[in-house]
Amino acid sequence: MPDLFINPARVDFTTLRLFCEVAHAGSITKGAKRCHLALSAASRRISDFELASNATLLERTSQGVILTPAGHVALQHALRLTQGFELFSDELHEYSKGARGHVRLWANMSALVEFLPTALFAFLEQFPDIHVEVEEQLSGDIIRAVVDGVADIGIFAAGLPCHGLQVAPYRADQLVILTPNNHPLAERDRVDFRTCLEYDFIGLNRGSSLLDTISNASKKEGIALRLKIQVRSFDAMCEMIAANMGIGVLPLGVCARRLQAWNVKAIPITDRWANRRLLIATNSTREISSSAALLVDRLKSNATC
Structure with a gap:
């Protein structure tokens, strides 16, 4: 494998973002301010970036800085990298708060026919990146599936033993x-x-x-x-x-x-x-995913009994 011209260990995303801001502002001072960095720290980062690139990226003038031909190339790649990192960060944040994910919901026929279509439609409109896998099952099988971790959420008729479950009234x-x-x-x-x-x-x-x-x-x-x-x-x-x-x-x-x-x-x-009464249940011994928690909260907010 050939040696890399730029050592990735010498370039971080703070420096890349700073370089983009400096290039857009035409000023290291303004770029530093936008990145909440001291001017001396920003200047050092830009110099280190040029040294790691083995190229002059900015031409210093009395009016500020101007991109060199190498600087234009560096800016294109820096923008792709910073935008990719921001997308990566945003998507992980969505997973962490539950806006993306996979939820397994088992419900009895009554809940599936009467109540869930409207509730799930509204939920998935708000969280289109959550996939909800719905199965119609008998109440006894639903309880066992939630206890065993096969289903994340269960909705079934009251009256059956619910050992190992955290239950709340639904409809x-x-x-x-x-x-x-x-x-x-x-x-x-x-x-x-x-x-x-x-x-x-x-x-x-x-x-x-x-x-x-x-x-x-x-x-x-x-x-x-x-x-x-x-x-x-x-x-x-x-x-x-x-x-x-x-x-x-x-x-x-x-x-x-x-x-x-x-x-x-x-x-x-x-x-x-x-x-x-129909009940909504989760496993009392396992922590559910953020996505499942979002759906449980939505269903509970629509509870009427």
Whole structure:
């Protein structure tokens, strides 16, 4: 490898910035002032820079300084280096304050459908250099993922053990009975869950916190849940209900805008458990990244329960 003409160890970014300011101002005095350096220190740095370059970069006159041909070349490279360093510094600062980074967010279906699209859109508009990786998962799996460090942030329904997590309330989630418009329950404006247990249900797959909720509620009533069909999504539940296959419990926000299209009715459930809470959680034993902390703060600022 050939020897370098200029030893990088003899040139620092303070000197490069000073040289750029001196060249633009046409004065070592003015350049020193802009860099907050004493005139003697600035003059010494410029002389050392010329010595390290083995070239005369500035022509001294009674009116100030003028760039020599070598000085013009030096200025072009000094500008590139100082601008590159400033960009490097700015980007690292953005990482340090969280404005850049990667966040893994796991949420249950209810949060993902009802609340997160608007919240994430606003967040990513403000922080476009943060990549948020979102996964829809069952509440129990979300808790395990946050505990194990697979997910940075989790949003799930309250009621499950949260050991190892730092949790905060996020949103209220009103559950309703969804029925076909020609169902006997469709004549009601409100209904208790015990009455609903007389009919066949469409439910989510096992492991869903919503399925656990209605299963536990049926056990407390002492009536077996007549679970006719299990599906993987709210949309599939609604399609089955619209086809008169049964009734189902869903969050109101998931189905409210599509009741007419599906020809179904949402009936409020009078039982207390039907007003459930969604929680936002992080690992209580691991410090989250600055980017994840920014997203948590934004989500908490939008909390309504």
